[in-house]
Amino acid sequence: MNTVNRQLVTVIAESVIEQKLVDDVKNCGAKGYSVGHVRGEGQTGGRALDITGSSIRLETVVTEEVAERILRVLAEKYFDRYAVVAWVTPVVVARPNRF
Amino acid sequence: MNTVNRQLVTVIAESVIEQKLVDDVKNCGAKGYSVGHVRGEGQTGGRALDITGSSIRLETVVTEEVAERILRVLAEKYFDRYAVVAWVTPVVVARPNRF
Amino acid sequence: MNTVNRQLVTVIAESVIEQKLVDDVKNCGAKGYSVGHVRGEGQTGGRALDITGSSIRLETVVTEEVAERILRVLAEKYFDRYAVVAWVTPVVVARPNRF
Amino acid sequence: MIAVSLADNLLTAPLVAFVVALIATLLRFEVRLPEALYPILSTFLLLAIGIKGGKALADSSIGDLWGPLLAALALGIVTPLIAFAAMRTLGRFHVVDAAALAAHYGSVSAVTFTVVLTTLDAREIGFEGYMAGLLAVLEIIGIVVALFLARKSSDGSGWKSALGEVVRGRSIALLVAGLLIGAIVGAERLAPTDPLFSGLFPGVLALFLIEMGVTAAERLRDIRSTGVRLVLLGIAIPLVNGVLGALTGKVAGLSTGGIAVMATLAASASYIAAPAAVRIALPKANPSLYITASLGVTFPFNLTVGIPIYIALAQAIS
Amino acid sequence: MIAVSLADNLLTAPLVAFVVALIATLLRFEVRLPEALYPILSTFLLLAIGIKGGKALADSSIGDLWGPLLAALALGIVTPLIAFAAMRTLGRFHVVDAAALAAHYGSVSAVTFTVVLTTLDAREIGFEGYMAGLLAVLEIIGIVVALFLARKSSDGSGWKSALGEVVRGRSIALLVAGLLIGAIVGAERLAPTDPLFSGLFPGVLALFLIEMGVTAAERLRDIRSTGVRLVLLGIAIPLVNGVLGALTGKVAGLSTGGIAVMATLAASASYIAAPAAVRIALPKANPSLYITASLGVTFPFNLTVGIPIYIALAQAIS
Amino acid sequence: MIAVSLADNLLTAPLVAFVVALIATLLRFEVRLPEALYPILSTFLLLAIGIKGGKALADSSIGDLWGPLLAALALGIVTPLIAFAAMRTLGRFHVVDAAALAAHYGSVSAVTFTVVLTTLDAREIGFEGYMAGLLAVLEIIGIVVALFLARKSSDGSGWKSALGEVVRGRSIALLVAGLLIGAIVGAERLAPTDPLFSGLFPGVLALFLIEMGVTAAERLRDIRSTGVRLVLLGIAIPLVNGVLGALTGKVAGLSTGGIAVMATLAASASYIAAPAAVRIALPKANPSLYITASLGVTFPFNLTVGIPIYIALAQAIS
């Protein structure tokens, strides 16, 4: 099996910004993404935000370069404004050109 | 981008114990967590439990120390009683103080 | 805490093939799996498939050997036919015999 | 004439819906309702039962209620003890499993309750409207008694939080909320909401029993592994408890319909509140046993055979 | 008078709901129904259609059913063949895509069926109540025939499991469950459930068509990429199949309304059962093609133009 | 007599459902409706309000509409300015928070609107049917004005996309879709859908208010941290805006019922459209403040005390 290394970026965010976030992630160079629903607690105590809908969990497998770009955009445009949390994990994928 | 290493602990558990589990995770020192819904199969063949609701999937990004504490609590209080499965992944995060 | 290394295989796939996929994953030797729901975008632009239901996200923690077998089956039977994406992450687990 | 009466008992919409769904599922046809619908239907049924009972409560004098309430309390204590004893001695189950099973037989099934009401309505047999209040009482006590039996096997924390789970949990809370809304607002002012809560009730019950048929079929598949003792006890215990319920209802001075309802409540086994409470308080009890017994054996038995028996019994003794 | 009749055809609640939602979505307004509602509404419609049909079946003699049943069988074989031939020769599509499209045109759309029933009701044209039974038959056969055409291009395993998917799948299973419940329980005993299954039916249909309008609008956006041939065939094939359906219905001795329903069934294209089956059996067929054709072209065409034509045709030949 | 009238005001099904759910939640009973039900009920209410209003619009002449429309426009501009001034000077909130709060008080609450309609119906006070059209207008303008006040504090992109969010968002889009369907199809042809959209309306409203009671209770818990100023302003602002709304309605020539509705619209605070828009355009505003004010204070106040006052006021001045 011919495999390569990529980075999985996971973002938890309040649902009102889903569209903005997806646009930014694609602009950073992600070739695909998946979105699911979660609820949770963190520092900003998102409970008041529940009325606008539960949080989303966005996952995108990208190259290291794109991962860094996404983290930078999150830091610039989201971290100090919205209830957003993100982390990056190294992953192995089978079809290099898809990510 | 100034990043640090953390551990992502993922726990799959039957939904009746969600509150207990969240309390324990917070007591271990987690500063945040996210919960989603999954269904699945494992050794204890959770099918009979379906009537009490589908399983939950809890994720929390924490320090190595907290991760170990969570695993220990899971082993003591959950593993031999409930349908619970857990794993830990190394992740990279951008805002050290948030996790 | 006595821990061992395992591989977490994550598969995003269109929902009509859920049963086939689960059967194949079990046949490869996985002792358990969890399935959740996501929506997303990728290369094949799954929008037309929405009418048959949103995508699934399958996770299974397995040995390296089983992980490789799963990737091989995905490549043979799914990658060129269905909207399927997969990645593998190293994880640490507490109960070796469960995975 | 016997045929007509059998048809009256068995060819109702909820029962046929249940049996069709059960058989379809055994034949591997996919008649399961959408995932989101199950909690919606059960919420609707609990609220609607509550509202209907609340309207009736508003019209009852407190004096009428003491007898039935004491009867319910007594049944709530005795029925789980009977179930526990039977499961322990005749069934030879482990004490934790016997207690878990006792919690299910001590508590009640709101859907079985609803089916007996609909059946009485269809056969034009009257009953006391406040029975929904007794449902709420009985749902709790039986679980408490059973968990008490197994308190040594339970987690220290589990025991308490399991009780909280039951008392504050959705099924009691919605039922009681409905009772309050019905009692406070009253029948007249509630009239505009009748098309929803009364009009749709029989149809929603039929829909719900499709889902129950699917779930019961899935439990039936497990019967092989849980054994024939469980099946026999899953039929015998409701019969014993049902007779006890009928006699208690008679003593409490209920009408024919009321006696039938009381018998059905005593005979029915919980499959919503009890499993959740037992899972928390008695994690070591085997869920296959209690869910299969309650949902795979007793629920279908009561629906098809039990309820007609309890009604006939009520008619015989009243 | 023509204006009145046009209004009668076009200004019904379901149709206006469909068009309003379609246009709103094209203008990027968010009128989509909540995610959980779509499967709930479709479950309701299938069960309610089934129950209604089942009641009618209970009143029919087996002798009445043979003709229409044979007619449905014939249509189930011929209509996908016509669609396949047209898509292959006129449309110049690949054999796998042509077969995929044929499966959709050979099968039927339960919602289009429902709209023609509602329209006939509104215009007080009677029809045979057992047509819902034919719906179930036709839904399956067309897919089987089409998948057979492409069996060489299909996965070995896919072919079988796709058939299982269709026959045991939710849309057939719920429809048949409804038919059984309706036939066994009968109209009289089902009366308490009428406020749900009959009373709410037209409103639920209107609601469902809001969601269909949104989905159709999203498919319409893809038309540019799938080409004009697909649009023309997506209109021509239902017209041809509709005429065939009307003639077959006439031969089978149906009433005016029955002929109109048969024509509509033949003309309609599946967008629930067929896509799922085709996706499994013919993964290499392009989903954009068949979903756009069925949902973006044929469904709106039948709703707005087709059904009035099929009714007029039925009135002309009966 | 005063007691009777108080009961008339306060013992309606929706209000009692709200209060029972609120208290139950404060006592930690789990009466929350299933997650999937909330969006379903709100979709239903918006569509049904729209359809009802649309039918009435179809019967109104354009001439009748100008006055009320201008009145709504004026209120949409003035009420957020009043709220902004009060929050800034009396409340001493930061400009961004004051603007965020102003967006909520400038916009409207569809549920509060619905409750006043139901109350007027119950007390047999007539009102102009087209008020639902004004609801749609008022929902938007107040938000626009408030976001304009804070445009400097807003993201460049946020400002625009927040507007798009409101205008094309679900709550306006469904309401307008309903209005169009109602106006185009007309009352007569819509009759078959009445069992759903009219018949179930009061019951669904009661159900929805159970969920609102739960959410309001959760907001109430935050009041300690948001302070007493917010509570006082959350009561004072609706009273001021309500009086203004009543006077404006009087000037616009509305009937007694119409004046009461206009007052309620002006007094009510948005908790669906506004939070979403504000979150996007003014991310730095504190959500605890505006959601607690709107949902924890003003919504329960209007429901229990406000609406009776606005109706009495309307009766006094008309």
Ligand SMILES: Nc1ncnc2c1ncn2[C@@H]1O[C@H](COP(=O)(O)O)[C@@H](O)[C@H]1O
């Ligand atoms: N350490 C964490 N691990 C996992 N999820 C988190 C963590 N912290 C926050 N979250 C999620 O991110 C959301 C927003 O976080 P916050 O901005 O801290 O309130 C929370 O509601 C959680 O769902």
Ligand SMILES: Nc1ncnc2c1ncn2[C@@H]1O[C@H](COP(=O)(O)O)[C@@H](O)[C@H]1O
């Ligand atoms: N190897 C695994 N990988 C992913 N999820 C698992 C695995 N094993 C079990 N699970 C999940 O954990 C739940 C409980 O597992 P068990 O206690 O083994 O029945 C299952 O229903 C699955 O959802």
Ligand SMILES: Nc1ncnc2c1ncn2[C@@H]1O[C@H](COP(=O)(O)O)[C@@H](O)[C@H]1O
């Ligand atoms: N790079 C990616 N990261 C995460 N999810 C992806 C990625 N690419 C595709 N997906 C998911 O996989 C599904 C099918 O992908 P595709 O076959 O490329 O259309 C998409 O709808 C996404 O949900």
Ligand code: NA
């Ligand atoms: Na019992």
Ligand code: NA
């Ligand atoms: Na067809």
Ligand code: NA
């Ligand atoms: Na306002």
